[in-house]
Amino acid sequence: MGTGEGFFERRDAGRFAATEYTRGPWDAGSQHAGPPAALLGRAVEERPGARTDMRIARITYEILRPVPIGELEVTTGVLRSGRSTEVVEAAIGPVGAAPVMLARALRIRVAEESVPAVVSGPQLPAPGEVEVTPFFPVPWETGYHSAMETRFTEGAFVEPGPGTCWMRMKVPLIAGEETRPLDRVLIAADSGNGISAVMDFGRYVFVNSDLTVHLHRHPVGEWACVQARTHVDAAGIGLADAQLHDEKGPIGRSAQSLYVAPR
Template sequence: MAQHQAFYERTSESRFSPTEHTRGPWDPGSQHAGPPAALLGRALEERPGARTDMRLARVTYEIVRPVPIRPLEVTTTVVRTGRSVELVEAALTPEGGAPVMFARALRVRTLGEPGPAVAEGPQVPSPGGTAETPFFAVPWDVGYHTAMDTRFTEGTFRERGPGTCWMRMRMPLVAGEEIRPLDRVLVAADSGNGISNVLDFERHVFVNADLTVHLHRHPVGEWVCVEARTSVDPAGIGLADARLHDEKGPIGRSAQSLFVAPR
């Protein structure tokens, strides 16, 4: 039975202790990349001195090694700042170790008043009335797979091929702190390779070494939809490409480069 009801507990301004809800499907000692991606995304947006007239439009993560379930330090650096855009970096470092995950974000200045209206594109079926969809079999009882509410409108975790899945956080990213819109999309975006898996989970690993998310707006409401497709080359390199939505319509895209190999 899980004792914590958040992905992380804050221990200082820049230090966080992950809970069992961050555990991914590949290794009991490693996190799913969604929660640390959201943690870095929040740091990029809310670092001291961050401009409030800018918003994250693109973020790319490099996952240089598995993120362990142990205390983590988050650091941020401004690479370049200008009148309309800025480039910011963040790193995630476990206690007593080297950085395991990097993020580089493009933040863009927002208009002080509404600009021209542009159609957002087709909507996917809403999560309302859709039954919760179980994850593929995971060897442990508590982890990311139990911390997220998942509802497919196309495919399932247990079927191979494209998938469209609505996802909702069951708990805050950080204990005692409000869930931000950016938390919701970054926690979910790293699941594209699982939603659209084309290989048997019990026979293959298909782990992503990076994640890029482009957002033309941040989500509204509790649900984020990942509409994903995966392609794999016989050489063992894959790509999971996804459209991202909320219940109002499209919000952006995500992409993951995959390492594919037999178990």
């Protein structure tokens, strides 16, 4: 599979080829969950007949199995449609095979400046005010780690504890197509458990089988920030909880359920 000019190459309606930029840090044949999460979010917004007066307020992903690097098929369907809200489901998997990742999105009707805006939360240092932070060591040259620029304002990938990281895509989600702000947030949100890992990567695994992203404001700009904190119980169940930001301020939250165990 070639590197290409994006995380995915569009083949035809609903079919895509994953490039090497989607490769995660743990398995050479599997994707980091960020790129397929962003692709499913794009599918929800692009589905035939999608209303333009609605936007995603919440999207939950179930990661059934690792998403392979290869030819993939994306499908969508409407589970509920109302005047002010709708629920849309999307799925991705190898062509002709069962889905390996599901998404269920709540879209809410918007009306510009219909209510007063209420904003709360910290104003973080801008990405231009902090240095590029290296990704943790990965055994291959090309992957998600090489396609994303990361700048920590707190912590680091190799430092245990809470972390705050600005992230920017170096390549588009789909080769030859415009990258959207929502793509930038969804491709970064799955990194919360890595940004805020509280135990040594070399001794413990932190596997998330789900991801939920809530957005109260539509993101803007090239940068998304994940301000994450991980909690782990002695039974091996954890939660990576993060506040999401763009350069204007807070935009929402993300959460990942974690399976934590010795390697």
